[in-house]
Amino acid sequence: xxxxxxxxxxxxxxxxxxxxxxxxxxxxxxxxxxxxxxxxxxxxxxxxxxxxxxxxxxxxxxxxxxxxxxxxxxxxxxxxxxxxxxxxxxxxxxxxxxxxxxxxxxxxx
Amino acid sequence: xxxxxxxxxxxxxxxxxxxxxxxxxxxxxxxxxxxxxxxxxxxxxxxxxxxxxxxxxxxxxxxxxxxxxxxxxxxxxxxxxxxxxxxxxxxxxxxxxxxxxxxxxxxxxxxxx
Numbered sequence: 001x002x003x004x005x006x007x008x009x010x011x012x013x014x015x016x017x018x019x020x021x022x023x024x025x026x027x028x029x030x031x032x033x034x035x036x037x038x039x040x041x042x043x044x045x046x047x048x049x050x051x052x053x054x055x056x057x058x059x060x061x062x063x064x065x066x067x068x069x070x071x072x073x074x075x076x077x078x079x080x081x082x083x084x085x086x087x088x089x090x091x092x093x094x095x096x097x098x099x100x101x102x103x104x105x106x107x108x109x
Numbered sequence: 110x111x112x113x114x115x116x117x118x119x120x121x122x123x124x125x126x127x128x129x130x131x132x133x134x135x136x137x138x139x140x141x142x143x144x145x146x147x148x149x150x151x152x153x154x155x156x157x158x159x160x161x162x163x164x165x166x167x168x169x170x171x172x173x174x175x176x177x178x179x180x181x182x183x184x185x186x187x188x189x190x191x192x193x194x195x196x197x198x199x200x201x202x203x204x205x206x207x208x209x210x211x212x213x214x215x216x217x218x219x220x221x222x
Contacts, residue, residue: 034209043113043199043213044152085150093207096165099152 003027003090009104012082018075020103022088025069031092033064035073037084038102044087047073078107112136113214115200121220122190129186130217132200140164141183142201142211143175152199158183159206190221 005023012018024033034049048055048062050071055062061074075082085102113134122128134141142165143155157165161177172188187194200214 038152041216043201043216044211045213046210049209087152094165096154097211098154101151 003031003098004088004100006086006088006100006103008101009106011106011108012075012078014080014107014109015077018078018082018105018107020073020075020086020088020105021070022073023070024088024090027068027090028092031090033062033068033071034089034091034097035060035062036087036089036097036099037082038087039081039084044099047086049091078105080107080109083107113200113202113212115198115214115217117217118215119218119220121222123222124190124192126190127186127188128190128219129184130198130200130219131182131184132214133182134200134202134212134214135181136202136204136212138202138208138212139180139205140203140208141177141180142203143183143185144199144201144213146197146199146216148196156183156185164206187219190219192221195219195221 032051035047036044038044048060050062064071085104087099087102116131140159142157146152155169156175158177174186177183197216197218199216201211203211
């Protein structure tokens with residue numbers, strides 16, 4: 001079972017920052033937080049991951065709370081093409097990605 | 110330059126038939142996976158292979174048999190198809206076991222009538 005809780009849906013205006021929250025209160029010390037997204041009718045796409053420090057790449061930023069029980073994915077300037085289902089995944093050092101129900105982000109003009 | 114490709118994209122078949130879905134990756138990765146996404150959009154891992162060896166088998170029925178002829182290919186053969194097998198099947202690959210990023214294919218939509 002997925003070890004994360006996410007809101008089922010969110011809206012964001014184009015050009016604004018999209019902040020997607022994720023709760024993972026049972027995360028253990030060796031588990032990473034991963035984010036993937038799935039644009040309609042496509043395969044999932046990796047976005048970012050982190051352990052305890054905040055991370056940033058060309059797609060997004062990941063903010064992890066100090067107690068590591070929650071995190072936020074930030075898309076700094078959302079575009080219409082960012083409309084997708086965003087999955088927050090807690091993963092140990094195995095191969096398994098256990099997807100939950102995700103957050104459906106709708107970016108509107 | 111398709112990284113992970115799957116064929117066919119759509120597959121419609123009758124109950125009881127046997128069918129195969131093919132997956133190829135041109136990324137030079139060692140590890141490949143099959144995932145199933147059902148009608149409620151839950152995405153679950155089925156199998157993973159590393160260097161042609163089975164690593165993960167998530168209690169998938171024996172009717173599902175993955176075959177990896179080489180590192181670049183992981184095919185999924187399904188015997189005696191059932192209505193509940195209708196889903197979108199995604200192939201993925203990663204550079205190595207537990208690599209950070211998995212690259213997913215476009216999916217194969219299987220409909221069993």
